Amino acid sequence: MERYDRQMRVAQIGKTGQETLQASTVLIVGIGAIGTYAAEIAARMGIGRLILVDRDFVELSNLQRQTLFTEQDAMQKEAKAWAAAKALRAINRDIQIDFLVDDANPQSLLPFAGNVDAVLDCTDNFATRRFLNQWCLDQRVPWVFASCAGTFANVMPIIPGETACLHCLMEKMPLFNETSCDIIGVHGALIPMLAGLQVSLLTKLLLGERSAKYYQMDNWEMAFQAFGVKRNPDCAVCVRGETAEILFSKQPVLLCGRDTVQFQIGSAIDFRELEMVLQNQDIIFQTNRFVLTFCFQGYDFTVFQNGRVLVHGTDDLMIAKKQYQHFFNEI
Numbered sequence: 001m002e003r004y005d006r007q008m009r010v011a012q013i014g015k016t017g018q019e020t021l022q023a024s025t026v027l028i029v030g031i032g033a034i035g036t037y038a039a040e041i042a043a044r045m046g047i048g049r050l051i052l053v054d055r056d057f058v059e060l061s062n063l064q065r066q067t068l069f070t071e072q073d074a075m076q077k078e079a080k081a082w083a084a085a086k087a088l089r090a091i092n093r094d095i096q097i098d099f100l101v102d103d104a105n106p107q108s109l110l111p112f113a114g115n116v117d118a119v120l121d122c123t124d125n126f127a128t129r130r131f132l133n134q135w136c137l138d139q140r141v142p143w144v145f146a147s148c149a150g151t152f153a154n155v156m157p158i159i160p161g162e163t164a165c166l167h168c169l170m171e172k173m174p175l176f177n178e179t180s181c182d183i184i185g186v187h188g189a190l191i192p193m194l195a196g197l198q199v200s201l202l203t204k205l206l207l208g209e210r211s212a213k214y215y216q217m218d219n220w221e222m223a224f225q226a227f228g229v230k231r232n233p234d235c236a237v238c239v240r241g242e243t244a245e246i247l248f249s250k251q252p253v254l255l256c257g258r259d260t261v262q263f264q265i266g267s268a269i270d271f272r273e274l275e276m277v278l279q280n281q282d283i284i285f286q287t288n289r290f291v292l293t294f295c296f297q298g299y300d301f302t303v304f305q306n307g308r309v310l311v312h313g314t315d316d317l318m319i320a321k322k323q324y325q326h327f328f329n330e331i
Contacts (some may be wrong), residue, residue, distance in 0.1 A: 021047050022047070023044060024049070026047050033065040048095055058077065059077070106135070109135060133166040134237065143158050153219070154215070155209050157235050264307060283295075
């Protein structure tokens with residue numbers, strides 16, 4: 001307990017609170033800008049088990065705002081969840097750190113059902129947040145919503161059955177804005193401020209303190225506001241119990257702001273078989289534990305073991321599909 005001495009001196013935490021944190025399990029969805037900072041804070045605080053979920057790999061453009069990753073991770077295109085877990089284990093060997101290289105969806109999170117004390121939303125899209133709102137409601141697990149772009153950030157703790165849920169706050173989800181920071185950027189100094197606030201709210205939840213406020217921050221104007229948010233007494237999701245329709249499409253999808261088209265195969269990919277195909281065509285490839293990359297006719301391919309394929313270099317679905325079908329039969 002010596003490593004947490006300064007934390008236990010905080011009156012609101014103390015020895016008992018530290019023991020509670022060390023006995024807690026937190027699921028962190030999205031290991032990008034917010035997620036890497038939040039995960040590092042949580043690991044250094046001694047939260048007993050962290051489960052890191054992210055479907056993406058490390059790129060050079062991530063390093064401006066995503067801690068835990070190195071230039072070598074970007075060069076090797078390491079899976080973000082794996083790279084972050086490796087870094088966190090070097091920071092605190094006394095806690096358990098698990099990771100999942102996949103989307104957060106009903107199937108991928110099934111092993112964690114009933115085994116999580118709280119969830120941190122560190123994603124970059126409202127489709128996943130809507131799913132987390134439903135999943136946490138079903139699991140009766142509190143979670144902390146967070147988002148940011150430019151110099152502006154939002155964060156709100158959500159306690160199923162007690163506080164407003166995300167559907168109460170935003171009944172109609174935004175049609176656009178899948179990855180808004182890719183479009184308007186994000187100020188690097190905003191991220192640790194938001195992550196610190198998010199983990200502060202998480203700590204209060206784990207220690208039994210409840211909050212029903214929605215926080216907004218602008219780190220350029222140095223403005224901070226807190227609003228009371230009431231639960232919608234007629235909310236279709238958290239009051240009437242209707243299950244929100246959440247679609248996980250297998251069809252090709254354009255990733256907003258990334259000049260990339262995503263394909264989803266219905267089964268896992270055997271890298272050894274794909275490597276043989278590429279070798280037979282004299283195509284140079286690079287592979288690691290979770291990601292295989294190669295270039296074909298000027299388009300970069302990123303292939304994940306769980307069946308997700310990214311075709312980079314075009315926003316035209318038909319062009320991407322033509323390139324994709326050089327190697328894969330299933331769409």
